[in-house]
Amino acid sequence: MKRLVLLFICIHFIAGVHAQTTTTPQPYFTVEGEVVRPLKWTKDDLLKLKPAEAKVKDREGKEHTYKGVRLADVLDSAGVTLGGNLRGENLTKYLLVQAADGYEVIFSLPEIDPEFTNQIIVLAYEVDGASLRKVEGPFRLVVPHDKKQARWVREIRSIKVLFSK
Ligand SMILES: Nc1nc2c(c(=O)[nH]1)N[C@H]1C(S)=C(S)[C@@H](COP(=O)(O)O)O[C@H]1N2
Numbered sequence: 001m002k003r004l005v006l007l008f009i010c011i012h013f014i015a016g017v018h019a020q021t022t023t024t025p026q027p028y029f030t031v032e033g034e035v036v037r038p039l040k041w042t043k044d045d046l047l048k049l050k051p052a053e054a055k056v057k058d059r060e061g062k063e064h065t066y067k068g069v070r071l072a073d074v075l076d077s078a079g080v081t082l083g084g085n086l087r088g089e090n091l092t093k094y095l096l097v098q099a100a101d102g103y104e105v106i107f108s109l110p111e112i113d114p115e116f117t118n119q120i121i122v123l124a125y126e127v128d129g130a131s132l133r134k135v136e137g138p139f140r141l142v143v144p145h146d147k148k149q150a151r152w153v154r155e156i157r158s159i160k161v162l163f164s165k
C-alpha cells in the first residue's frame, strides 16, 4: 500500500513537471518603433486595461459586440506621443498594423487620439462573449467609423509606430 501511494505521488509529480514544461506560450502582438516601451502584449496584459466594447454590424448586417481595449490605451501604455505630445513633427508619425497573413494597413495618430477624435478604435479579443477564433484573432481591430471594414485587421501580429520621413 505504501508503495502504491509513493507511485501515485511520483506520477503526480512527473505529470506536473511535464505540464509545466509543455505549456504553450500565450499568443501576443508587438508594439514597436517610435515608442518608449516596446512590448509584447498578451490577452492577460490587455485585461489589465479598461475594457472597451463596440456594437457593430458585419458585412451581412448581423450585429456583433466586440470586446477589448481602446487602441489609444495600448499606445498610451507603450509611450506613444498622444494627447499633449501629439504636435509638431509627431504629427508625421503613423501606425503600421501588420497581420499574420501579411495584410497591412496604416492609421495616422490623430485618427486614434481621444484629444483629436471621438471615434473609438477597439483592439478586440472577444466577440459576442467568446474569444476570437484563430481565423480572426486572437486580436483584431474594430474601426466602427470606417464605412468599409478594410482596416478591421484580423490576426494582428505587430503595431509599428513610424515616422513618415
Ligand atoms: N489579416 C487580415 N485582416 C483583414 C483582411 C485580410 O485580408 N487580412 N481583409 C480586410 C477586409 S478587406 C475586410 S472587408 C474585413 C472582413 O472582415 P470579416 O472577414 O470579419 O468579414 O477584414 C479586413 N481585415
Ligand SMILES: [Mo]
Binding pocket: 149, 150
Ligand atoms: Mo473588404
